[in-house]
Amino acid sequence: MDFELTAEQRLFRATLRDFADREIRPVAREWEASGRYPTEIVAGMRELGLFGLTVPEEYGGLGADLVSFALVFEELSKAWMGIAGILGSHTLACWMIARHGTSGQKERYLPELATGARRSGIGLTEPGAGTDLQGISTVARRDGDRYLVSGTKTWITNARYADPLPVLVKTDPAADPAHRGMSVLLVEAGTPGYRVLRDLPKLGYKGTESCEIVMDAAEVPADRLLGGVEGRGLQQVLSALEIGRINVAARSLGIAQAAYDAALAYAGQREAFGQKIHDFQAIQMKLADMAIKVQSARLLVYWAASRADAGRRVDTEAGMAKTVASEAAIDCSLAAMQIHGGYGYSTEFDVERLYRDAPLMSIGEGTNDIMRTVIARGLISGKDVIG
Template identity: 75%
Template sequence: MDFQLSDEQRLYRDTLRTFVDREIVPVAREWEHSGRYPTEIVDGMKQLGLFGLAVPEEYGGLDADTVSFALTFEEISRGWMGIAGILGSHSVTCWMLAKHGTQEQKDAYLPQLATGERRTGIALTEPGAGTDLQGIRTTARRDGDDYVVDGTKMWITNARHADPLPVLVKTDPHATPAHKGMSILLVPADSPGFEVTQDIGKLGYKGTESCEVVLTGVRVPSSQLLGGVEGRGLQQALSSLETGRINIAARSVGIAQRAYDEALSYARDREAFGQAIGDFQAVQLRLAEIAVKLQAARLMTYWAASRMDDGVRMDTESGMAKIFASEAALECATDAMRIHGGYGYSTEFEVERLYRDAPLMSIGEGTNDVLRGVVAKALLSGKATIK
């Protein structure tokens, strides 16, 4: 049992940390509040090869191990969680395409996705279907060699930059159970009838867009059916979300780490009643609590990531890590704000952004309450054990 990063992983983390401290931390607060798109940061991530995280080496990607994958999202989120969103949806789809795509689809898209020349996201959620993906209403009707797609998708990250955009559809709306009639189509961004209609306003998670996408009579060649077989869409999407939960857990660790850094620094520098506030036991207790939750969340996230690297099914492990880390992030952000007192509520300090970003972690990639049900069912059925 080894709880240490390898030399290669440490070097990778240090490279990421330098990039984040130099390119993201100095501008995050200003750009987040102004709504400026982080073009220069995206270009930096391209130069580091980060858009190829989940792309096999044969297509020019990094093919990173899952612990290094987690390190990436942890470090970037420490600087600005919204930036991690740009990379997250892209990486989930790259993994899905590499695992489930036809050879032609892999050859056509993965090399450019690896460099960031192409970017992508994933369109699952709809106005009336979030957690209940089998309840989607977007349909794809076969017409000769094409599918004709009609529907609306919501909360789509990278919607204005994704090409192609994988869209979960119902190719057989009458199938029972519903998932047998669901497929994923790789929709080219220049398809007539494909429109990004609005950017959705958000409490946090700034830096990347979250959009409504409307598809009206969009004709998509049948060659764009992911994997070339109908009825596999929900399975393909859910398998990719295992990596997505590692992504969210790691982002949560990054938020918690920044909350700890900011709280520790403030406790040392801020004085009250003639001494640093870190000398008061009440502040010390909160600092200790943040540190404990942070390190526990990090170890659980790395554990789940290492299980995936071992090649075992790890939906239970990734779900547990996501639940724990996301709730730890919110608690750490809240405690960091309390340590800052009134300044924690000011937009001049970093902790107010952490406080706004953290709640999304308990919602994204499956709400925590739903994931608790998934974990419990796995335990009750004997598919997962805790020893």
């Protein structure tokens, strides 16, 4: 049992930290406040090869192990979580194409996705269907050598840059159970009938766009059906969401760590009643609780990632990591704000941004209530044994 990163992983983490310190931290507060798109940061991530995280080496990607994958999202989120979002759904889409795509689809998309020349996201959520993916209403009707797709997707990250966008649809709306009639289509930018509408306003998670998408008889060639076989879409999506939850858990860990770092540093600088506030027991209790939550989250995140690297299904492990880490992010960001006092509420300090970014982590990739249900089902079935 080894709880340490390998030498290669430590070097990779050092590279990520250097990039975050040079390219992200100095501009995060100003760019987030102004709504400026982080074009230069995206270019830097391309140079580091981060868009190829989940693309196999044979297609020009990094083919990274999932602990290294988690390190990327942890380190970027410590600097600015919105930046990590640009990579999040992109790496999910790459993972789906790499594991479920036909040889032609892999050759067409993966090399350019690996370099960032193409970028992607994932089109799941609809105005009337979030957690219940079988309740989607987007329909794809086969018409010769194409599909005509009609429906609306919402909260789609990277929507304006996605090319292609994997979109979950119903190719057989009458199927029972519904998942047997669900498929994923790779919809390219510029497809007739496909439109990206407004950017949705958000409390946090800025730096990347989240948009509404409308498809009105959008014409998608039949060879864009992921894997080439109808009826496998939900399974393809759910398999990707396992690593998606590791991604969100790692982002949560980054927020929690950043909140703890800021609180510890401030408590060592701020004075009250003639002494540093870290000498007060009330502050010490908060710092200790934050440290416990951060390290507990880190161990669960790396554990889930390493189990996935070993080839295991990690529904339970990823669910645990995502739940604990996202709740640590919420708790630590609030505690950091409290330790900062009035300054914590000011946009001149990073803790208010951490406080705004944290709640999404308990919602994205499945709410924490759903995660607890997933965990419980694994335990009850007997396939996941704890202890």
